[in-house]
Amino acid sequence: MLATIVGLSFVYVRTAVWFGRWNQHFFDAMFAYRVETCLWLLPTYIGVCVLSSGCYVLQAYLTQVLSMRWRLWNTRVYLRQYLSDTAYYRMEHGAATGDNPDQRIADDLSQMTVLSLRMGLDGIQAVTTLLSFSVVLWDLGGSIDLTCLGHHIHVSGYLLLGTVLATVGASVIMEKLGGALVEADYRQQHFDADLRADLLDLRRNSEQIAFMRGEGAETLRLSHNLRNIARNWRSVVTYTWRANFVGDLFNGTASIILWVLLLPKLAAHALTFGEYSRINAAFMQVRRSLQWFMNNYTDLATLRSVLQRLHEFERTVSTPPRTRITRIDTQAPGLDIRDLVLDRPDGGRLLHIPELHVGAGERWLVRGASGSGKTTLLRAIAGLWEHGHGTIALDPGDSMFLPQRAYLPQGSLRAVLAYPHAPDRHDDARYGAVLHAVNLDHHVARLDEDAQWDAVLSPGEAQRIAIARVLLRRPGLLFMDEATSALDADNTRRIHAALLAALPRTTILGISHHEGPCAFYPCELRLEGGHAIARISHDIRP
Numbered sequence: 336m337l338a339t340i341v342g343l344s345f346v347y348v349r350t351a352v353w354f355g356r357w358n359q360h361f362f363d364a365m366f367a368y369r370v371e372t373c374l375w376l377l378p379t380y381i382g383v384c385v386l387s388s389g390c391y392v393l394q395a396y397l398t399q400v401l402s403m404r405w406r407l408w409n410t411r412v413y414l415r416q417y418l419s420d421t422a423y424y425r426m427e428h429g430a431a432t433g434d435n436p437d438q439r440i441a442d443d444l445s446q447m448t449v450l451s452l453r454m455g456l457d458g459i460q461a462v463t464t465l466l467s468f469s470v471v472l473w474d475l476g477g478s479i480d481l482t483c484l485g486h487h488i489h490v491s492g493y494l495l496l497g498t499v500l501a502t503v504g505a506s507v508i509m510e511k512l513g514g515a516l517v518e519a520d521y522r523q524q525h526f527d528a529d530l531r532a533d534l535l536d537l538r539r540n541s542e543q544i545a546f547m548r549g550e551g552a553e554t555l556r557l558s559h560n561l562r563n564i565a566r567n568w569r570s571v572v573t574y575t576w577r578a579n580f581v582g583d584l585f586n587g588t589a590s591i592i593l594w595v596l597l598l599p600k601l602a603a604h605a606l607t608f609g610e611y612s613r614i615n616a617a618f619m620q621v622r623r624s625l626q627w628f629m630n631n632y633t634d635l636a637t638l639r640s641v642l643q644r645l646h647e648f649e650r651t652v653s654t655p656p657r658t659r660i661t662r663i664d665t666q667a668p669g670l671d672i673r674d675l676v677l678d679r680p681d682g683g684r685l686l687h688i689p690e691l692h693v694g695a696g697e698r699w700l701v702r703g704a705s706g707s708g709k710t711t712l713l714r715a716i717a718g719l720w721e722h723g724h725g726t727i728a729l730d731p732g733d734s735m736f737l738p739q740r741a742y743l744p745q746g747s748l749r750a751v752l753a754y755p756h757a758p759d760r761h762d763d764a765r766y767g768a769v770l771h772a773v774n775l776d777h778h779v780a781r782l783d784e785d786a787q788w789d790a791v792l793s794p795g796e797a798q799r800i801a802i803a804r805v806l807l808r809r810p811g812l813l814f815m816d817e818a819t820s821a822l823d824a825d826n827t828r829r830i831h832a833a834l835l836a837a838l839p840r841t842t843i844l845g846i847s848h849h850e851g852p853c854a855f856y857p858c859e860l861r862l863e864g865g866h867a868i869a870r871i872s873h874d875i876r877p
């Protein structure tokens with residue numbers, strides 16, 4: 336498709352060259368009062384006009400189609416990279432750098448494809464036009480003899496030379512005055528994305544903010560972003576007006592430059608009107624194609640900063656997680672930890688577990704003061720914590736992790752329950768049974784209702800939905816991080832009884848600060864002062 340578009344642009348330039356030659360014939364005939372020749376020349380003009388417009392329209396259409404296909408392809412590749420090796424998680428939690436990945440995937444990729452296609456194709460067309468009309472200017476321009484400081488100089492093709500020097504001179508001045516626009520544009524996109532991210536944060540946490548009456552603090556936070564945008568915007572405006580001023584001044588004075596260049600020909604009476612019209616057309620085309628860089632200066636600046644941001648994104652997502660914590664995938668049930676050291680991101684020691692064997696079907700409660708590393712231990716087991724070293728052996732395909740706040744994507748309740756699998760994986764009876772087991776019978780009728788479940792369900796109901804997911808999936812190894820913390824005593828008892836009844840052979844490692852679930856866990860792993868102490872209090876077999 337790209338080759339066809341480039342081919343069409345060559346044809347388009349050829350028709351422009353043909354129009355120039357036609358102009359010369361036509362005006363020479365007109366000023367010689369040869370009416371018949373003028374009439375005879377008209378039909379071919381109309382025919383070439385149709386061809387030229389056809390090329391233009393087809394080229395524009397194909398460019399749009401190609402641009403969309405390329406964007407979709409790029410976005411799929413970026414999404415695949417973003418969602419592999421938990422890059423999306425690492426980018427949010429500090430291990431990998433890269434701000435606002437959402438903006439890079441949604442906006443930057445779109446801008447990159449549209450701008451680079453347009454810039455690339457226009458650039459090719461500008462070069463083709465430049466070459467084609469340079470030949471015309473060279474042929475028609477002739478030479479000039481100058482005397483400078485007593486030296487006699489013969490300049491061939493002086494018209495072409497004059498045009499090139501004037502245009503390149505203006506471009507250099509423009510680069511000097513507006514060069515910093517690239518940096519300013521890059522910063523602008525960064526600040527814009529920050530404002531959007533903060534607004535998204537406000538939307539997500541609207542209830543917490545409303546309870547705390549945090550409007551004032553939020554206004555301050557958003558104003559700070561706005562101030563950054565306004566400060567940087569002033570630089571963007573300054574560099575843009577400078578570049579625009581030079582560009583526009585040059586556009587306005589271009590005709591005068593041509594007249595000055597043609598003075599020697601006029602003085603020598605060596606210029607017909609037909610020749611003038613052809614030279615004028617060629618001059619405009621050469622100037623326009625050389626000016627392509629100048630006219631597209633701001634777009635080129637945007638493209639450069641977009642490419643810079645995408646390059647950063649690619650470098651981040653393609654850097655594999657570097658960790659000395661080895662996860663061994665076993666098909667065996669249970670969990671084995673050997674000489675596991677977990678560090679804080681700044682390098683300080685958080686926790687050391689010399690050895691821990693959790694046998695099939697055992698249930699362990701992990702306890703410890705706030706900040707002792709309970710959640711970090713679960714992150715390491717899930718392969719999400721990179722700082723530290725040691726060995727963890729488990730069957731990841733048969734494991735399931737429940738964080739304190741369940742993720743409830745927008746969609747039908749059926750889809751929420753089946754997540755991350757497809758909703759048609761289970762039948763209605765199965766969904767009804769698990770909702771009954773977690774005391775959410777009144778939600779059975781809402782299985783096909785589409786809602787923002789995150790906002791609709793109470794935290795306790797959301798936690799019960801997460802437990803219902805476990806009952807649907809029936810994992811061999813279950814990790815729960817305060818997964819029943821929002822439940823009342825009755826529901827806590829009911830949920831644990833349901834887990835025990837439905838999954839008697841499942842190995843469970845739970846974190847809880849509450850006394851409620853203690854009876855459910857015969858074993859305890861206490862984290863204290865950076866060490867782990869295992870205690871088996873009663874019969875550990877299910």
Ligand SMILES: Nc1ncnc2c1ncn2[C@@H]1O[C@H](COP(=O)(O)OP(=O)(O)OP(=O)(O)O)[C@@H](O)[C@H]1O
Nearest residue numbers: 428429679680685704705706707708709710711712
């Ligand atoms: N991404 C992170 N960057 C820096 N420090 C972190 C990060 N994640 C956790 N920590 C630190 O590691 C320590 C252990 O955190 P962790 O969440 O594991 O504690 P916890 O025992 O689960 O606490 P709680 O009972 O309050 O949930 C804390 O001091 C915490 O500040």
